[in-house]
Amino acid sequence: MNNQAASMQAVPAEANAPLVEVRELHRVFDLSKRWLNRVLEGSGKVVLTAVDGVDMTIRRGETYALVGESGSGKSTIAKMVVGLLPPTSGTVHINGVDIWGERGARQRQMRRKIQMIFQDPFASLNPRWRVGSIVAEPIKAFGLIADAHDRQARVGELLSLVGLDPLDAGKFPHEFSGGQRQRIAIARALASEPEFIVCDEPTSALDVSVQAQVLNLLRDLQERLGLTYLFISHNLAVVRHMATRVGVLYLGRLVEEAPSRELFSEPKHPYTRMLLDAVPDIGMEGVEREPIAGEIPNPVNPPPGCHFNPRCPHVMEHCRTTVPPLCEVNQANVLCHLYEGGALARPYGI
Amino acid sequence: MNPTLSVKNLRVEIPTRRGVLTAIDDLSFDIAPGEVLGVVGESGAGKSITGSAIIGLLDPPGRIASGEIRLGKERIDNLPPSAMRRIRGNRIGMIFQDPLTSLNPLYRIGEQLTETILTHERMSAKAAWEKAERLLIEVGIPAAGTRLSSYPHQFSGGMRQRVVIALALAADPELVIADEPTTALDVSVQAQIISLLKRLCKDRGTSVMLITHDMGVIAETADRVCVLYAGRLAEIGAVRDVVKHAQHPYSLGLMAAIPSLSGNPDEKLEQIPGSMPRLGAIPEGCAFNPRCTYAFERCRMERPAVYPAGASRASCFLHDLAGGQMPPTETLRRAEADGILLTAPAGEGGR
Numbered sequence: 251m252n253n254q255a256a257s258m259q260a261v262p263a264e265a266n267a268p269l270v271e272v273r274e275l276h277r278v279f280d281l282s283k284r285w286l287n288r289v290l291e292g293s294g295k296v297v298l299t300a301v302d303g304v305d306m307t308i309r310r311g312e313t314y315a316l317v318g319e320s321g322s323g324k325s326t327i328a329k330m331v332v333g334l335l336p337p338t339s340g341t342v343h344i345n346g347v348d349i350w351g352e353r354g355a356r357q358r359q360m361r362r363k364i365q366m367i368f369q370d371p372f373a374s375l376n377p378r379w380r381v382g383s384i385v386a387e388p389i390k391a392f393g394l395i396a397d398a399h400d401r402q403a404r405v406g407e408l409l410s411l412v413g414l415d416p417l418d419a420g421k422f423p424h425e426f427s428g429g430q431r432q433r434i435a436i437a438r439a440l441a442s443e444p445e446f447i448v449c450d451e452p453t454s455a456l457d458v459s460v461q462a463q464v465l466n467l468l469r470d471l472q473e474r475l476g477l478t479y480l481f482i483s484h485n486l487a488v489v490r491h492m493a494t495r496v497g498v499l500y501l502g503r504l505v506e507e508a509p510s511r512e513l514f515s516e517p518k519h520p521y522t523r524m525l526l527d528a529v530p531d532i533g534m535e536g537v538e539r540e541p542i543a544g545e546i547p548n549p550v551n552p553p554p555g556c557h558f559n560p561r562c563p564h565v566m567e568h569c570r571t572t573v574p575p576l577c578e579v580n581q582a583n584v585l586c587h588l589y590e591g592g593a594l595a596r597p598y599g600i
Numbered sequence: 601m602n603p604t605l606s607v608k609n610l611r612v613e614i615p616t617r618r619g620v621l622t623a624i625d626d627l628s629f630d631i632a633p634g635e636v637l638g639v640v641g642e643s644g645a646g647k648s649i650t651g652s653a654i655i656g657l658l659d660p661p662g663r664i665a666s667g668e669i670r671l672g673k674e675r676i677d678n679l680p681p682s683a684m685r686r687i688r689g690n691r692i693g694m695i696f697q698d699p700l701t702s703l704n705p706l707y708r709i710g711e712q713l714t715e716t717i718l719t720h721e722r723m724s725a726k727a728a729w730e731k732a733e734r735l736l737i738e739v740g741i742p743a744a745g746t747r748l749s750s751y752p753h754q755f756s757g758g759m760r761q762r763v764v765i766a767l768a769l770a771a772d773p774e775l776v777i778a779d780e781p782t783t784a785l786d787v788s789v790q791a792q793i794i795s796l797l798k799r800l801c802k803d804r805g806t807s808v809m810l811i812t813h814d815m816g817v818i819a820e821t822a823d824r825v826c827v828l829y830a831g832r833l834a835e836i837g838a839v840r841d842v843v844k845h846a847q848h849p850y851s852l853g854l855m856a857a858i859p860s861l862s863g864n865p866d867e868k869l870e871q872i873p874g875s876m877p878r879l880g881a882i883p884e885g886c887a888f889n890p891r892c893t894y895a896f897e898r899c900r901m902e903r904p905a906v907y908p909a910g911a912s913r914a915s916c917f918l919h920d921l922a923g924g925q926m927p928p929t930e931t932l933r934r935a936e937a938d939g940i941l942l943t944a945p946a947g948e949g950g951r
Contacts, residue, residue, distance in 0.1 A: 319786035319787065319788065320786055427875045428875070429875055430875070457642035457643055457813065457875070457876070458642065458813070458815070458854060458857050458858055459642065459853060459854055459857045459871065459872040459875070459876075460642075460875050461857070462857035462858075462859075462869040462870065462871040462872070463871045463872075463873075465859070465869055466868050466869055466871055469868070484786070484787065485859075486787070486861065487816075487858070487859040487860055487861050488859050490859065490861060490865050491859040491863075491865050491869065510865065511865075514861070514865075524788060525787060525788065526861070527791075528787045528788045528790070528791040529787055529791075529816065529861060530790070530791065530794065530814065530816030530817045530819065530820040530821075531816050531819070531820075531860055531861045531862065532815050532816055532819045532843050532855065532858055532860055543792075545756050545757070545758050545759075545786070545788070545789050546786060546788075
């Protein structure tokens with residue numbers, strides 16, 4: 251495994267303390283055929299490096315967005331951060347607790363503070379449970395409210411918090427539209443009083459007019475309850491609207507990380523520029539754009555050196571051999587040879 | 601000039617046990633030669649059903665209940681299946697969302713392309729193979745000659761969609777119906793496919809009906825756009841007019857609800873309350889009235905026709921001030937302030 255992206259400790263001391271700290275996170279999937287087939291066919295092991303040394307720090311009250319195309323490792327990171335998938339190596343600390351190191355009561359206590367909202371609200375709600383039971387489950391599971399009456403009241407409270415009627419608790423999920431189901435999923439996530447919510451493509455299964463409702467609701471709840479989000483999306487316009495800090499993933503590596511404003515006004519990594527250029531946007535109507543060449547390569551066999559080198563318009567000789575170092579430019583961290591040594595603040599025209 | 605495709609008062613019904621659902625209700629539009637018409641709407645608005653109705657592939661029990669569809673001068677909505685089969689592929693090309701399901705995994709790309717070419721054109725197998733190679737070169741597949749003998753799984757998603765485009769254009773159709781052609785693709789690839797489709801159709805003078813839910817794709821590709829809501833036409837007009845100066849309250853709300861790369865990220869998104877009604881539960885009068893902030897008495901009783909509205913045409917009573925009941929002055933004032941261009945003066949203190 252590469253030892254790139256040394257460590258990113260240069261976090262400026264700010265009022266907001268880090269809530270989530272991810273260090274040197276790796277995840278490798280073994281895609282090899284069975285042992286006997288390998289022997290007979292003389293083929294070796296095949297591994298896919300889904301996440302390759304990712305460092306992130308998410309501060310309290312922040313919305314950290316991960317963007318990237320399919321196969322870049324967004325969802326794998328999300329699963330490792332919430333504790334659904336063990337990392338191959340690396341650590342995830344939430345509130346100072348190592349979620350993969352702790353066991354027992356302390357882990358349980360900490361798990362309560364993490365919740366997840368999934369992409370497809372048609373798959374994430376049990377169709378045979380009433381909405382009330384769905385929302386009450388985390389409360390029961392963590393033993394938060396013992397009295398059934400109080401619990402019911404709390405469910406009603408949660409439902410009205412996400413803009414549903416408390417009486418909806420008696421209905422089944424199929425009686426709701428996609429947007430309303432996503433609200434139910436949000437109410438369920440809020441039931442255990444979490445501090446940190448991972449939203450994995452929360453609106454990509456929804457229609458535009460409903461997407462706006464859910465995005466606004468998420469922002470509202472963040473303000474009211476002081477939540478911290480890890481927001482995963484492939485839609486850059488949505489990310490721009492939600493995030494305070496953005497990380498751009500390419501084949502398992504965080505190629506650029508910056509405050510949202512800076513990333514969108516002054517993208518640094520050639521891949522980020524390419525992505526921003528490629529988004530069809532209603533504001534850019536009538537503008538002819540240069541389409542980008544190539545597609546994301548097969549993650550089983552990524553190009554050596556910088557993974558982006560075959561598609562990069564600024565590729566240099568050593569990009570093809572050496573993994574680029576992490577460079578700090580303004581408030582951004584960029585994984586690119588162009589910014590090496592801090593010499594180039596702006597390597598090419600902006 | 602005669603339109604390539606003309607749809608008039610189309611009505612598609614789906615009989616079910618609980619009664620007949622109207623999936624498309626009184627929909628009319630034209631596509632001029634060489635024009636790209638975008639069809640947008642949320643899921644369930646009837647975009648794909650419109651496409652299926654035109655190519656005669658409505659899933660039974662769905663059926664065209666009334667109206668007519670003309671391709672050039674010929675009426676095609678009442679043709680027998682055998683005649684329709686000759687039109688599909690030959691005069692209307694189709695591109696579907698998922699390139700993996702529109703290609704047969706057991707046949708080489710070359711075989712699939714030559715089969716399509718030979719079905720519609722009389723030529724030797726060798727000439728067809730050469731034409732297939734030319735098509736692949738045209739859609740930008742490197743090493744086209746050798747790629748003809750590859751199987752679909754050996755192509756990446758974007759390359760597969762290029763092959764599907766080559767298939768759709770194989771018989772030089774007059775019209776291409778592209779149903780969500782880029783939805784299954786990544787952003788960077790999506791941009792490539794859009795510009796390819798646009799370029800090819802422009803070069804050949806092919807008309808395109810582009811069905812998508814992504815307003816960004818429409819804004820960059822289409823010449824005109826038709827906004828559907830609950831199976832009915834909400835607004836139709838030039839892309840620039842509809843995106844920048846939408847005249848129907850629904851399209852106006854829809855445009856404001858889309859997060860953009862140029863807007864202010866600190867501002868909240870505009871949102872339309874509620875969601876689109878299900879087919880069985882479309883409200884009386886205007887289908888949009890329960891979600892509309894400008895709705896008045898008439899909207900709840902009567903169904904609006906399509907009226908000229910600014911530079912486009914919208915199906916909304918705010919644009920029919922000449923006839924019938926007037927909306928309250930306060931509503932008119934609000935609509936005007938939001939950029940809806942009213943046809944008649946909005947009372948004395950309208951501006």
